[in-house]
Amino acid sequence: MRRLGVILAGGQSKRFGSDKAEALLNGKPLIEHVRGHLAIQCDAIVICGREYTGTKSIADRPSPGEGPLGGLNAALSHASKNGFDEVLSVACDNADLPEDIAEQLSPPPAYVALQPVIGLWPATMSGQLNQWMRIQDKRAMMAWIEESGARPVQLSRKTANINNPEDLTALENPNGI
Incomplete structure (x- = not known):
């Protein structure tokens, strides 16, 4: 089983105020x-x-600036x-992922409840997502998740959701977020 990891890093970091990545x-x-x-x-x-x-x-894909869904499609x-069986998607700010997140999300398709950018997707969904994006105006992960039938997963521990500098400071604190 070959797994491709993708870091989705096309956001503008508006809430964060600077380049979050x-x-x-x-x-x-x-x-x-x-x-x-x-x-x-x-x-890889x-x-x-x-x-x-x-x-x-x-x-x-299909064009630059499509947000997380365009990154997942690409x-x-x-x-x-390129011969991969599945894709593990995460955002550029998911800095405290469990070391077994792929195992927790298996089998695909699955995503982390409340953090839909984090997911495990079979590579065979490529055509389905590409076609869906051609006919849909929505570029929301949750809209795709509903279409794909992916299941939500509660991880064994909470992962940080870093939206602003205060969230980052809290993560550096030994008590975490």
Whole structure:
């Protein structure tokens, strides 16, 4: 079973006030924490929505600026064309993922309840999502999730949802968020 990890990093970080992916957590950019978590669970990693040194970047599909769903669509297409069986999707600020998140989400399709950007998707859904995006104006993850039949999963522990600098500060605190 070959798994592709995708970091969805095309957001504008409006609530955060600066580039969230580059924000430091314990002296390291958030995106580096995410990449580290994916590296132990995935055979390869790509990033959607931005360029980042040391990680292959792929453009949203069908066009740039499509948000997390465009990134997921691009990752599923890349996965199906390159021999991957599934895609583990996360956001650039999911810096405290469980080391067994893919196992907790298996079998796909599944997503983390209340954090739908985090999900495990079979690469075979590539055509379905691409077609759905061609006929749908909505670019909301929850709309796709309903269409796909993905199931919500409660993780064994809560993961941080970093929307502002205060959330980041709380995560650095030993008590967490």
